[in-house]
Amino acid sequence: MQPRNMSMSGVVDLAAVKAAGEAKAKAEQARAEAARRGDTGAVPPSSLVIDVDEAGFERDVLQRSSEVPVVIDFWAEWCEPCKQLSPVLERLAREYNGRFVLAKVDVDANQMLMQQFQIQGIPAVFAVVAGQALPLFQGAAPETQIRETLDQLIQVGEQRFGLTGITVDAEAGTDDEPVAPAEQAGPYDALLEAAVRALDADDFGGAAQAYRNVLADDPGNTEAKLGLAQAELLARVKGMDPQQVRKDAAERPDDVPAQIAAADLDLVGGHVEDAFGRLVEAVRRTAGEDRDAARVRLLELFEVIGSDDPRVTAARSALARVLF
Numbered sequence: 001m002q003p004r005n006m007s008m009s010g011v012v013d014l015a016a017v018k019a020a021g022e023a024k025a026k027a028e029q030a031r032a033e034a035a036r037r038g039d040t041g042a043v044p045p046s047s048l049v050i051d052v053d054e055a056g057f058e059r060d061v062l063q064r065s066s067e068v069p070v071v072i073d074f075w076a077e078w079c080e081p082c083k084q085l086s087p088v089l090e091r092l093a094r095e096y097n098g099r100f101v102l103a104k105v106d107v108d109a110n111q112m113l114m115q116q117f118q119i120q121g122i123p124a125v126f127a128v129v130a131g132q133a134l135p136l137f138q139g140a141a142p143e144t145q146i147r148e149t150l151d152q153l154i155q156v157g158e159q160r161f162g163l164t165g166i167t168v169d170a171e172a173g174t175d176d177e178p179v180a181p182a183e184q185a186g187p188y189d190a191l192l193e194a195a196v197r198a199l200d201a202d203d204f205g206g207a208a209q210a211y212r213n214v215l216a217d218d219p220g221n222t223e224a225k226l227g228l229a230q231a232e233l234l235a236r237v238k239g240m241d242p243q244q245v246r247k248d249a250a251e252r253p254d255d256v257p258a259q260i261a262a263a264d265l266d267l268v269g270g271h272v273e274d275a276f277g278r279l280v281e282a283v284r285r286t287a288g289e290d291r292d293a294a295r296v297r298l299l300e301l302f303e304v305i306g307s308d309d310p311r312v313t314a315a316r317s318a319l320a321r322v323l324f
Contacts, residue, residue, distance in 0.1 A: 045168055048093045052103040054110050061103050065128040068166045069100045069157040071136070071150070074117070074124040076108050080226050080306030082123045085140040089125070092143075092150065098168040099154050100127075121270045121311075127153050130161040138270035140230070143200040188214045188221065195227055204235035229303035237264050249278075256282050256290040260297045267301055275301055276315035284322040295319070 052060045052072075061070050073089050075082035086104065093102035107114040107122060117126055117133070125136040136149055157163035195210035211228035214221050242265055248255065249262035259282040266275035279301070282294035298319060302312045 045094060047101070047166075048098065048168065049090050049102045049104065052105050052110075054112050057113060061128050062131050064101060065131055066163075068098065068163055069153050070103050070128045071100050071153070072103045072105055072117075072126045072128065074105050074107050074114065074119050074122050074126070076106060076122055078108075078306070078308040078310070079122050080309065081140040081230075081304075084226070084230075085123045085125075088143055088146065092146065096150065096154075098166040100150060100157075100165070121272050124270070129153070129157050129163065139268065142202060144202070188218065188224070192223060192227070195224075195231070199227075199231060199234075202234075202238075204231045204238065207231040208235065225303060226306060229300060232300070233264060233268065233304055236261075237268050240265065254285060256286055256294050260294060263297065263301065267304060272305060272309075272311050273315075276311065276318070280315060280318045280322060283319060295323070 050060060061072065064070055071089065071093070073082075073086055075086055089102055093100065105113055107119065117124070121138060123140060124138045127134055127136055136153070137146075154165075191210050191214050195207045195214075198204070198207035198210060208228055208231040211224045211231060214224035215228065218224070240261065245258070245261045245265055248258040252258050259278055263275040263278045266272075266278060276298065279294050279298040283291055283298070286294060298315070302315070305312050
C-alpha cells in the first residue's frame with residue numbers, strides 16, 4: 001500500500017526554535033564530552049534494530065532520540081502488510097549504518113503506546129527526534145519512497161537538532177555469535193524477489209505478473225496472493241486524481257464505480273475501516289451487477305489486508321448481514 005503521508009514539510013511546526021536550539025546544543029555538548037573521555041560511543045550493529053515496550057520506551061526511544069532519530073515501526077503478528085514492510089525497514093536501518101535507529105513496537109503487547117500515538121491502523125511508522133514525535137506514514141510503501149522519507153528525516157535531525165547519528169562498530173559482537181545456517185532457497189524465491197523489485201520501481205504490472213506466475217504453479221501461496229492483491233490495488237490508484245475521486249463519491253452515493261474508486265483510495269491511505277464500510281454500504285444500497293461489483297471489490301481488498309486481520313473479520317460479518 002502506498003503511504004498516507006511521506007512529507008516532512010510539517011516538521012518545522014513540531015517545536016519552537018528555542019527547543020530545537022537547546023536540543024542541538026545538548027547534542028554537541030554530549031559529543032564533546034565523549035570525545036574528551038576518549039569514548040567513541042560505538043554500538044554493535046544489533047543496536048540498530050530494537051524491540052521496545054512501554055516500560056523501556058522512555059530510555060530506548062525518548063532518551064536515545066537526543067543522539068539519533070528513532071524510527072518507530074508499529075506492527076502486529078497478524079498484520080500481513082507489516083510482514084512486507086518490517087523487513088524493509090530493518091534492512092534499511094542496517095544499511096544506513098547509524099543514521100537512524102529502528103524501534104519495533106508490537107501493538108498487541110503495548111496498547112498504551114498505540115493509544116498515545118493515536119494509531120488508527122497498522123503498519124504505522126513514526127519518528128522521534130530530540131524527544132519530539134512526528135508521523136511518517138501509515139501502510140506499506142515502496143522502498144524508494146521510504147528512502148526519501150528517511151533521507152528527509154535525517155536531514156531534519158542534522159540541521160534543526162544537531163543529530164549526526166551514532167557510530168557503529170562492525171566488529172562488535174561477531175566473535176561469539178553463532179553463524180546461522182544458510183537457508184535453502186524456496187522454489188519461488190526468485191520470482192517473489194523479482195516482484196518486490198518491480199513494486200519498488202513502481203512497475204505494478206510487472207509485479208502482478210510475477211505474482212501470477214507463482215500462483216499458476218502454487219495457487220495457495222499466501223505471499224503471492226497478498227502481493228498480487230497489493231500490486232493490483234496500487235496499479236488501480238496510480239493514475240487517480242484523489243480530490244476528484246472523493247468529490248465524485250460524495251456527490252454520487254449510489255454510483256458504485258465511484259464508491260469502488262474511493263474505497264481503493266481509502267485503503268491505500270490506511271483508512272481500512274472506511275474502505276470496508278463504504279463497500280458494505282454500497283452492497284446494501286444496490287442490486288444486480290452493481291451489487292456484485294461492490295462485493296467482489298470488497299473481497300479483493302480483504303486479500304490486501306489479510307484474512308487474519310480483525311478488521312477483515314468484522315467486515316465479513318457486516319457483509320453477510322447485508323447480503324442475507
